[in-house]
């Protein structure tokens with residue numbers, strides 16, 4: 001039996017799907033952590049998966065771009081040999097919200113198409129993924145409607161929207177069809193059910209309480225005109241440079257590389273770990289010169305990176321409105337608060 | 352030098368917890384001993400030697416009479432490693448510096464106070480040049496092994512200079528602030544893999560401050576959580592007193608004008624606890 005493009009699944013069918021995904025190979029999905037936080041993890045027990053959550057600490061990009069990753073095994077002395085470490089084992093990534101899907105599409109570009117040299121580990125891990133998307137409801141930190149990521153389906157192979165007591169499943173690719181095929185007894189969704197699923201988009205827009213006070217098309221120029229804004233300095237007074245806002249961002253792709261030797265001292269691994277433009281030593285180069293030594297330079301860089309430079313290059317802001325940075329900033333610095341302060345200044349000074 | 356580099360362990364005022372961490376390494380310690388010869392280690396062996404290339408020194412300096420011994424160690428060692436927060440920051444007992452010396456001696460030794468010597472508690476770096484600081488109370492055993500590998504290969508060791516939040520987030524631990532408690536992670540040097548927040552505790556700042564801590568932000572944030580300046584200083588007192596956070600905390604800057612705007616996200620500290 002071939003699954004239909006839009007099938008209605010009961011909740012039991014979704015658990016069966018998770019069970020099946022878990023048996024086939026590795027499964028990454030959101031699980032509850034601590035009292036009120038969630039994390040995308042490789043799950044052994046599909047029963048532990050959280051079907052409803054607002055956001056996870058780290059975004060699901062960690063399935064294809066892990067926070068710590070060994071990518072080369074080498075022997076000493078130099079020239080004694082080295083092998084790349086790349087995993088192509090197929091896996092299922094379950095429960096990805098539309099904003100995070102949009103971010104995966106952005107990383108596909110940044111890591112796979114932006115430059116002639118691609119990131120082979122990312123590309124291999126991305127290719128090995130079957131992604132099941134999941135519709136969600138925003139909290140006070142989400143602003144996906146402002147950045148146009150609210151209804152993202154691209155990037156998912158299968159997409160689930162809660163409807164009634166079940167889920168409407170959209171089959172988007174062959175991989176998605178294969179995951180659903182045969183095992184899970186879906187029935188054709190009725191037009192009311194399709195309508196109910198489509199109404200989510202409107203509900204999300206209505207429930208979102210923060211927004212960016214500008215059209216995406218004018219944003220880069222507005223910010224560019226306020227390169228010298230006092231807002232960067234004022235924000236820097238509050239900022240710890242702790243890097244949290246970028247470590248948790250689904251669109252950030254910076255990493256640091258270090259060689260770790262075994263205790264034989266004759267072999268080791270080359271490893272990468274997420275890095276952050278907010279760290280004082282991030283822009284430290286030979287010399288030594290540090291081209292973003294001031295905290296305010298680093299603060300400005302975060303907003304310029306997302307809303308000026310990459311926006312111009314990619315055509316869309318490199319921010320998907322997931323709210324992770326604001327929610328996790330222990331100094332309370334808000335992504336849209338800062339952005340809107342600069343936008344207001346730009347409009348005032350242009351008037 | 353030929354042969355294996357000779358390593359000597361020494362201690363000054365401390366609890367020896369950091370040396371114990373090294374002793375408790377297990378397998379990696381045995382593997383390390385393939386590459387080095389330990390010639391002095393009071394906590395682990397009875398032999399002693401004045402000939403060594405690498406000195407691993409635990410503890411802080413509290414008596415002037417300890418200084419010549421430390422200087423001799425420094426002269427002999429081509430590499431001096433300061434082991435733990437006592438050696439690198441002065442340790443928890445730096446808080447004694449806030450008290451009057453003679454009061455302190457009487458408090459501890461009573462009638463016999465005159466038989467004892469005490470002085471300003473200070474890290475090794477106050478007296479000699481330290482080549483590699485290993486922070487932590489106690490140290491992270493993995494970091495010790497990593498430092499030794501760098502020393503053995505003659506490579507410079509990069510002391511971690513990110514906040515504990517870096518490792519806390521990489522491990523996806525629930526943030527202590529999300530439970531409406533405070534944490535020193537944002538101004539504390541990482542390297543411990545956020546071991547305290549992994550168990551739901553806050554970071555107490557045992558690895559000391561990062562190189563460029565925003566103490567002004569720390570003060571504002573802690574105040575918004577209902578702490579007064581005195582409370583904030585006592586929060587920092589355990590490990591950061593040698594670094595004199597009060598100097599940073601004293602500066603009163605205008606608050607950032609970016610906190611709350613209509614239509615932007617809510618200000619998360621609106622109701623302080």
Ligand code: SF4
Pocket residue numbers: 238239240241242243244245246278328329330331332333
């Ligand atoms: S999370 Fe907040 S305090 Fe930390 S670097 Fe980002 S903006 Fe600054």
Ligand code: SF4
Pocket residue numbers: 245248249250251306318319320321322323324325326335
């Ligand atoms: S900048 Fe903030 S809101 Fe935007 S994608 Fe990154 S973490 Fe999410």
Ligand code: SF4
Pocket residue numbers: 365366367368369370409410434435436437438442443487488489490
């Ligand atoms: S740093 Fe802590 S564990 Fe190490 S010696 Fe000092 S008090 Fe003991």
Ligand code: SF4
Pocket residue numbers: 244330515516517519520524525526527528534535536537545548553554
């Ligand atoms: S728990 Fe502490 S160390 Fe962890 S992210 Fe929160 S403030 Fe930082």
Ligand code: SF4
Pocket residue numbers: 487488515539540541543544545546547548553554555556557558559
């Ligand atoms: S979390 Fe903080 S107190 Fe705990 S070991 Fe790390 S630096 Fe020390």
